Amino acid sequence: MNKPLRRIAIFCGLLTLALLVRTNWLQFVQADDLKEDPQNRRVAIQRYAQPRGNIVVDGKPVTGSTEVAGSDFKYKRTYKNGELWSPITGFASQRIGANQLEKLYDPVLTGDDDRLFFNRTIDMLTGKPKKGGNVVTTLNRKAQKAAFDGLGDKKGAVAAINPKTGAILALANKPSYDPSVFAGNSDKDAKAFQNLEKKKDPDDPMLNRALRQTYPPGSTFKVVTAAAGLESGDYDIDSKTDSEDPYRLPQSTTDLGNEGNNPACKNASVRVALQWSCNTVFAKMSNELGNKKMMEEAEKFGFNRDQDDNAQDTPVRPAPSVYPKDNRPQNAMAGIGQASNRATPLQMAMVTAAIANDGKLMKPYMVDQLVAPNLNVIDQTKPKELSQPVSPENAQKLQSAMETVVEKGTGTSGKISGVTVGGKTGTAQHGENNKDNPYAWFISYAKTDDGSPVAVAVVVESSDTLRSDIAGGKLAAPIAKSVMEAVLDGKK
Amino acid sequence: MSSNLTNTGSNTTVSSGGLPSRRNTELAMLVFAVIVPVFAYANVGLAMDDKLPSGMLGYGAGLALLAAVGHLVVRRYAPYADPLLLPLATLLNGLGLVLIWRLDQSERLQTRAESLFGQFTPDAPKQLMYSAIGLALFVAILMVIKDHRILQRYTYISMAVGLVLLIMPMFFPPVNGARIWVNIGPINLQPGEFVKIILAIFFAGYLMVKRDALALASRRFMGLYLPRGRDLGPILVVWALSLMILVFETDLGTSLLFFGLFVVMLYVATERTSWIVFGLLLSAGGAAVVATFEPHVQDRVQAWLHPFAKETMAQSDQIAQSLWAFGSGGVLGSGWGQGNSDLIGFAANSDFILATVGEEMGLTGMMAILIIYGLIVERGIRVSLAARDPFGKLLAVGLSSAFGLQVFVVAGGVMGLIPLTGMTMPFLAAGGSSVLANWALIGILLRISDTARRPAPSPAPSTDAEMTQVVRPS
Numbered sequence: 001m002n003k004p005l006r007r008i009a010i011f012c013g014l015l016t017l018a019l020l021v022r023t024n025w026l027q028f029v030q031a032d033d034l035k036e037d038p039q040n041r042r043v044a045i046q047r048y049a050q051p052r053g054n055i056v057v058d059g060k061p062v063t064g065s066t067e068v069a070g071s072d073f074k075y076k077r078t079y080k081n082g083e084l085w086s087p088i089t090g091f092a093s094q095r096i097g098a099n100q101l102e103k104l105y106d107p108v109l110t111g112d113d114d115r116l117f118f119n120r121t122i123d124m125l126t127g128k129p130k131k132g133g134n135v136v137t138t139l140n141r142k143a144q145k146a147a148f149d150g151l152g153d154k155k156g157a158v159a160a161i162n163p164k165t166g167a168i169l170a171l172a173n174k175p176s177y178d179p180s181v182f183a184g185n186s187d188k189d190a191k192a193f194q195n196l197e198k199k200k201d202p203d204d205p206m207l208n209r210a211l212r213q214t215y216p217p218g219s220t221f222k223v224v225t226a227a228a229g230l231e232s233g234d235y236d237i238d239s240k241t242d243s244e245d246p247y248r249l250p251q252s253t254t255d256l257g258n259e260g261n262n263p264a265c266k267n268a269s270v271r272v273a274l275q276w277s278c279n280t281v282f283a284k285m286s287n288e289l290g291n292k293k294m295m296e297e298a299e300k301f302g303f304n305r306d307q308d309d310n311a312q313d314t315p316v317r318p319a320p321s322v323y324p325k326d327n328r329p330q331n332a333m334a335g336i337g338q339a340s341n342r343a344t345p346l347q348m349a350m351v352t353a354a355i356a357n358d359g360k361l362m363k364p365y366m367v368d369q370l371v372a373p374n375l376n377v378i379d380q381t382k383p384k385e386l387s388q389p390v391s392p393e394n395a396q397k398l399q400s401a402m403e404t405v406v407e408k409g410t411g412t413s414g415k416i417s418g419v420t421v422g423g424k425t426g427t428a429q430h431g432e433n434n435k436d437n438p439y440a441w442f443i444s445y446a447k448t449d450d451g452s453p454v455a456v457a458v459v460v461e462s463s464d465t466l467r468s469d470i471a472g473g474k475l476a477a478p479i480a481k482s483v484m485e486a487v488l489d490g491k492k
Numbered sequence: 493m494s495s496n497l498t499n500t501g502s503n504t505t506v507s508s509g510g511l512p513s514r515r516n517t518e519l520a521m522l523v524f525a526v527i528v529p530v531f532a533y534a535n536v537g538l539a540m541d542d543k544l545p546s547g548m549l550g551y552g553a554g555l556a557l558l559a560a561v562g563h564l565v566v567r568r569y570a571p572y573a574d575p576l577l578l579p580l581a582t583l584l585n586g587l588g589l590v591l592i593w594r595l596d597q598s599e600r601l602q603t604r605a606e607s608l609f610g611q612f613t614p615d616a617p618k619q620l621m622y623s624a625i626g627l628a629l630f631v632a633i634l635m636v637i638k639d640h641r642i643l644q645r646y647t648y649i650s651m652a653v654g655l656v657l658l659i660m661p662m663f664f665p666p667v668n669g670a671r672i673w674v675n676i677g678p679i680n681l682q683p684g685e686f687v688k689i690i691l692a693i694f695f696a697g698y699l700m701v702k703r704d705a706l707a708l709a710s711r712r713f714m715g716l717y718l719p720r721g722r723d724l725g726p727i728l729v730v731w732a733l734s735l736m737i738l739v740f741e742t743d744l745g746t747s748l749l750f751f752g753l754f755v756v757m758l759y760v761a762t763e764r765t766s767w768i769v770f771g772l773l774l775s776a777g778g779a780a781v782v783a784t785f786e787p788h789v790q791d792r793v794q795a796w797l798h799p800f801a802k803e804t805m806a807q808s809d810q811i812a813q814s815l816w817a818f819g820s821g822g823v824l825g826s827g828w829g830q831g832n833s834d835l836i837g838f839a840a841n842s843d844f845i846l847a848t849v850g851e852e853m854g855l856t857g858m859m860a861i862l863i864i865y866g867l868i869v870e871r872g873i874r875v876s877l878a879a880r881d882p883f884g885k886l887l888a889v890g891l892s893s894a895f896g897l898q899v900f901v902v903a904g905g906v907m908g909l910i911p912l913t914g915m916t917m918p919f920l921a922a923g924g925s926s927v928l929a930n931w932a933l934i935g936i937l938l939r940i941s942d943t944a945r946r947p948a949p950s951p952a953p954s955t956d957a958e959m960t961q962v963v964r965p966s
Contacts, residue, residue: 001760001761001763001882001885001886002877003763004759004760004763005760005873005876005877005885005889006877007759008756008759008760008873008889008893009870009873009874009877011756011893012866012869012870012873012892012893012896013866013870015896015897015899015900016862016863016865016866016869016896016899016900018900018904018909019862019899019900019903019904019907019909020859020862020863022904022907022908022909023818023850023855023858023859023862023907024855024859026815026818026819026850026907026908027818027819027821027822027823027850027854027855027858028822028823028855030819031819031820031821031822031823031855032819033819034815034816034818034819034820035816035819035820035822037800037816037819039800039805039812039816040816040819040820041816041832041835042816042820042832042835045832072599072600072832
């Protein structure tokens with residue numbers, strides 16, 4: 001019987017060998033795949049095992065971390081004044097995941113970034129827990145607060161940029177949300193998130209209006225049309241435009257008039273047309289320049305970007321603004337910011353900033369530095385020029401016209417004593433046959449001796465105010481003014 | 493301890509020369525088998541609470557006492573027994589206790605038990621009690637059964653008892669999809685654990701008698717010796733029985749174990765490869781047929797093939813959790829008490845206990861544990877090789893290969909090598925039936941090995957060899 005016994009011994013040895021091979025396969029060959037499988041809860045446990053790095057505004061964090069009792073996800077995110085800062089931070093929820101800066105800089109914030117390898121190794125060797133790095137933003141605390149408070153209970157958004165660098169100074173939304181309420185992993189957090197979703201809350205508080213919502217820009221777009229006109233060489237800032245009032249749209253029987261039938265609009269110069277926001281002049285100008293030239297100019301300002309084009313990543317990617325390819329009557333209407341013309345508040349802030357920066361458009365950005373836990377700077381954003389939509393001379397002409405708007409035109413409520421301010425109002429109609437309340441716009445910049453430190457775009461969505469009251473100058477301009485003042489105060 | 497025996501040359505087939513009893517080797521290894529789990533116990537406490545566990549002294553003393561009793565009884569009643577089996581079993585039992593205690597500390601499992609059953613009861617104290625009872629059974633076997641050949645008398649009684657135990661779970665409600673439990677009042681038994689020993693006794697007794705008929709009366713066909721139709725009877729009966737277990741008790745593991753056990757013993761008894769071929773064909777065919785209509789088996793196969801698929805996870809994420817635990821352990825493991833293998837939830841400290849070894853002790857620990865199991869099996873087969881009587885040979889190889897198959901089926905299932913079946917890891921896993929049955933198994937193996945290595949009785953004493961005396965205990 002011993003021969004089969006020896007064979008059985010070998011067989012049992014092979015069974016053991018199979019198990020040994022399998023355990024080597026699992027724990028050596030496949031170990032990393034299994035260990036890092038996103039479905040493996042250990043990945044999340046590890047991730048929340050230490051406090052997360054912070055997002056910093058003006059040297060102080062706007063985020064924090066707190067220990068959660070009774071959960072294997074030890075630390076959860078907290079936000080200081082979450083509603084104010086959520087358009088920048090986004091959220092980091094154990095249950096839902098993350099977005100915006102929280103997501104894009106997740107490796108830095110958790111400490112897993114390759115650039116933190118040295119810190120991590122030192123911490124590991126000295127037995128200290130892993131630490132996350134910080135994300136330092138370009139935001140201006142006072143400007144952000146002015147924007148947020150200025151919007152009050154009204155729906156809308158504010159975007160403010162430093163024209164010289166493209167650094168974003170304010171990015172405010174109303175309504176907004178506090179990402180703290182769903183930062184954890186409980187069912188309560190899931191419920192809180194659901195309640196904020198558009199399905200439950202039609203006001204859509206989690207929509208980042210300043211970056212991701214496009215509106216018809218209305219009359220604020222006239223500065224782009226004016227820029228196209230000046231750049232074409234066919235128009236100058238103070239020469240008459242030979243335009244009738246009312247203006248009959250091309251290939252159409254529709255007559256376009258002006259707000260309050262302002263007599264100054266007839267045959268007005270570009271400056272006067274901007275001053276009184278004359279539809280007739282700019283619709284005619286857009287028509288004479290043609291759809292192609294209008295599109296080209298708008299694109300130089302940043303319109304018509306591809307969905308997946310990363311040129312304007314702040315690093316959060318804004319929704320693309322659109323100047324449409326269209327027929328002549330629609331193109332004429334697009335020239336005054338109506339028809340299918342759509343822009344984000346950030347886009348209009350970029351238009352303003354480019355003009356204020358003597359025609360040079362800087363890439364907008366909101367992250368200044370990435371800082372290691374030991375305060376070493378591991379990344380520093382350098383301002384980058386995107387394009388030159390207008391020549392310096394034309395830009396200065398446009399500036400002087402926009403300053404006229406604030407000095408003695410529709411935008412007087414944006415005036416700041418002792419400071420040069422240029423601006424443009426807008427009242428964009430929307431809804432079928434204009435039955436919805438219009439959007440009130442205001443774009444403006446302030447100028448000091450060494451150039452312009454701030455350009456801002458404000459949009460206030462439909463409010464209960466009477467239609468006649470909703471002109472951008474009345475609703476939006478005071479908000480822009482307080483944001484500019486906040487930035488200027490900081491400069492002093 | 494050893495007897496100095498002069499070989500007179502009359503019994504040349506079996507060496508009766510002065511074999512050392514090797515009890516001192518066993519004692520030395522038992523010291524390690526106690527110290528290693530005690531250190532592990534301390535390690536868990538330090539890792540989880542930053543202090544030595546309060547029960548450490550009691551635990552260490554308890555394990556040492558079990559080992560000491562085991563050793564003394566072997567020294568007294570089976571002095572020539574294999575020196576490795578007792579230390580290896582003690583080591584596994586000790587590590588199992590630590591693993592169960594470590595999982596008792598898991599907040600996740602505590603919360604889980606509270607939400608499911610209203611309260612949480614730690615398993616480690618129970619397991620310590622079962623270990624004591626198991627060792628008592630081991631002691632009883634060595635004391636009562638002076639010679640394993642006594643068991644041969646109970647061949648057909650074993651068959652009857654084995655069949656009853658096998659069929660019993662059919663009359664009790666299934667637990668988690670498999671009918672492997674017998675619940676009588678407060679006692680919950682897994683008869684399958686005991687049946688493997690009882691059936692091994694039956695098979696050994698039966699095959700010892702029938703082996704010649706099975707081996708010799710056969711026709712040669714294409715290089716294989718085909719058994720006669722009437723000799724196929726027993727194998728078909730066992731095959732049908734294991735299929736019935738599979739169908740009515742939905743217990744893949746047990747049916748595989750019994751059929752495998754029978755085929756191995758048949759092969760050893762008859763020395764005919766054809767039995768293996770038949771066995772494999774029958775089991776593969778049977779399993780394939782059952783799988784076509786038994787949803788429980790299909791689910792297990794699907795879960796094995798696609799452990800991370802959405803459908804599988806929706807039913808149970810056990811295998812996925814187990815694989816993640818192994819992978820996350822890597823080469824060196826997270827260290828005692830620092831893993832998350834408790835995410836497995838149900839059966840984390842029984843069927844899936846190996847995942848905790850894998851995560852917390854890593855590849856290194858897994859290889860060590862698997863080699864310990866492999867050593868037990870190979871020592872068991874070594875006992876079989878050394879045994880002098882066919883019944884002892886068959887019984888030893890049957891018990892060892894049943895143990896080996898069970899380890900393979902459980903470990904392979906937990907590691908995703910083969911479909912998962914509901915069986916426990918011998919000695920490591922929490923569960924009274926398993927601990928008792930496996931201590932009994934080790935006891936019987938020790939008894940056979942003692943008989944095998946015991947110096948042979950001397951030939952009829954002759955007057956001129958008065959000095960030659962067999963020194964036999966008891």
